Amino acid sequence: MRCDTCGNDYDKTFRVTGPRGEFVFDSFECAIQKLAPTCAHCGCRVIGHGVDAGETIYCCEHCSRAAAKSAAGHAGQGAARRARH
Numbered sequence: 001m002r003c004d005t006c007g008n009d010y011d012k013t014f015r016v017t018g019p020r021g022e023f024v025f026d027s028f029e030c031a032i033q034k035l036a037p038t039c040a041h042c043g044c045r046v047i048g049h050g051v052d053a054g055e056t057i058y059c060c061e062h063c064s065r066a067a068a069k070s071a072a073g074h075a076g077q078g079a080a081r082r083a084r085h
Ligand SMILES: [Zn+2]
Pocket: 003, 004, 005, 006, 007, 008, 025, 026, 027, 030
């Protein structure tokens, strides 16, 4: 099977079925790249449980609080400025 992220043809791929459909990956790294949401505040991949704030997902409680604070101050500038490199 071919990995849905990198296209690598590998005999030990695995399937992941989720809300966005079914995917085939050759590694967890590829699965994370394709499926893991990014934190709306710091931009890192949310691999753990994360914090769900309605439509928005944060990697941790700290980010959700920091984002709420900066949204109140200057309309979500923090998220754009601190996007991942
Ligand atoms: Zn891959």
